[in-house]
Amino acid sequence: MTTSGATALVLASSSPRRRELLGRLGVEPTRIASPDIDETPLPGENPRAYALRLAQEKARAVPLAAGEIVLAGDTTVAVGRRILSKAETPEEQRAMLRLISGRRHQCISSVCVIDANGHARARLSQTIVIFKPLSTAEIEAYVACGEGLGKAGGYAIQGAAEALIRRIDGSHSGVMGLPLYETRALLRAAGMPLG
Numbered sequence: 001m002t003t004s005g006a007t008a009l010v011l012a013s014s015s016p017r018r019r020e021l022l023g024r025l026g027v028e029p030t031r032i033a034s035p036d037i038d039e040t041p042l043p044g045e046n047p048r049a050y051a052l053r054l055a056q057e058k059a060r061a062v063p064l065a066a067g068e069i070v071l072a073g074d075t076t077v078a079v080g081r082r083i084l085s086k087a088e089t090p091e092e093q094r095a096m097l098r099l100i101s102g103r104r105h106q107c108i109s110s111v112c113v114i115d116a117n118g119h120a121r122a123r124l125s126q127t128i129v130i131f132k133p134l135s136t137a138e139i140e141a142y143v144a145c146g147e148g149l150g151k152a153g154g155y156a157i158q159g160a161a162e163a164l165i166r167r168i169d170g171s172h173s174g175v176m177g178l179p180l181y182e183t184r185a186l187l188r189a190a191g192m193p194l195g
């Protein structure tokens, strides 16, 4: 079977950012599924392998009907080999912001697309992000704004945090949650007729 014309795309993500970013490619998912997988890193797993594995597992966790293709992603922030997952509490967020203050970190975003024939393809995007050295007052003001909670590394580039970021080298959409260059390539390879 080939996928062409009106391809039914399932977005395997509960992230509103991924849906919004997908929209920038002119793609509207036919349905959204929330993959429920264990996001615990394996012992000794490096951040790139971790991000890739999670996107693949999220995509595979969604049962598909005939003709559907599925897209999933993962965004992981890493300082060296240390993985910073989503900040769940303000305390976790403060600790993450102190760690990334004034030094470079990696923001690794993975995408996995499984086509209608069950063929899985995945890509990684890796971006270097450098925050200014953050004072305690800056960290507290940022935590108080609430935007970084539930986000990898405790910040969201698509908001107030951007004014604290001195430099990024890589993909802005990747840091937000879905690297559009890689996503476009994977969807085209899966048979979606994108321009």
Ligand SMILES: Cc1cn([C@H]2C[C@H](O)[C@@H](COP(=O)(O)OP(=O)(O)OP(=O)(O)O)O2)c(=O)[nH]c1=O
Binding pocket: 012, 013, 014, 015, 017, 018, 034, 035, 058, 073, 074, 075, 076, 077, 086, 107, 150, 151, 152, 153, 155, 156, 157, 158, 175, 176, 177
């Ligand atoms: C670094 C950064 C992360 N994030 C978000 C993107 C992701 O939603 C989140 C990382 O968590 P993920 O586990 O990648 O995604 P999720 O749990 O939100 O959604 P799902 O697994 O269902 O697809 O952090 C931003 O929105 N902005 C940023 O600048």
